[in-house]
Amino acid sequence: MSLFDYFFVFLTLLLGCLADCPAGSLRGSTSTNCYKVVGSPTSFLEAQSICLSHNGNLTSINSAYENLFLASNLAELFPTSPNIWTGGNRIIVPGNWTWMDNRPFSYTNWNKGQPSSVSGNDCLTLNLPAGTWSAQSCSLTLPFICEVPSTSDQALTSAPCTAPTVPPHPTYSCESGWHYFEYTNQCYNISNAGNWQTARLYCMQVGGQLASIHNAAENGFIIDIIPNLDGDTWIGLNKLEGSWEWIDNTPVGYTDWAYKEPSGDGSCALINNVNGYDRLHWNDYDCNGIRNFVCKKSAMVSYGK
16 A cells, blocks of 8 residues: 555545544544644744644654654655654753643654754754654744644544554665665665756656755765766755755755855855865856766655555
8 A cells, every 4th residue: 555545544534533623633543632734834933823823732742653643644745845843842941852732752753863952953843754853943934733622522432533554664765776865765866967957857857856965964875876976966956046045945954065165156056076175065066067966856665564
């Protein structure tokens, strides 16, 4: 069964139980557990304010089951959004992670290298589709999920909704010629040669985009798969619209510019492989230059029986 099939079953079961959940919300795995999913990108504190207006809070995640339940289904609702706000934060009690609904912060599923120690990265995102957690800047604007109460006491006495069957643990893979990176659940391919726009079109034709890079681990992985470190390599960072942004519209947080870069040489970014002080760091360059390039796309997902 595909992830879409699981999602269809999930919605079918939930919609059959909506009588006890507020209009426009979905029932979770218990008789009093309702979720309101909001797709409009919003900062963390504004998202919490909206949840409060619905008599709820940004959701807490209290078990591996609940984490998988949310991640596997939200990935279908937000296929182009790698992160979604939850209620985890260390701003209410500085230095200590808590949930907005004051439930115990006992279960965790941090991504490797998380939670970040960077000042200001004090709010918790659920990373899709992997279900791992990251500490992000609270000012980022992201979709979010509220946990809201049921609308009547009937849910406490009636038979609970049947919870969707939890999908087996997913297995990720890439087609031939692509390289899988487990920390992003993405596939990467190095191709040559083209200008930046040609590279972008090629990546789109094979189901991806010029690669965005969001941490040192991902950056190092891409450097490792460049064959014999042969030539500069286009990535998806550009300022064609006036400011530096990723072509896949993911947030620009991590960068690895070489010393005194970007210097204004061009509007597209590449990983530099010229011998010198800035080798294997990023440089801005004329988008018409012919270079290697790296494509990135979601890994194929399969489930055991």
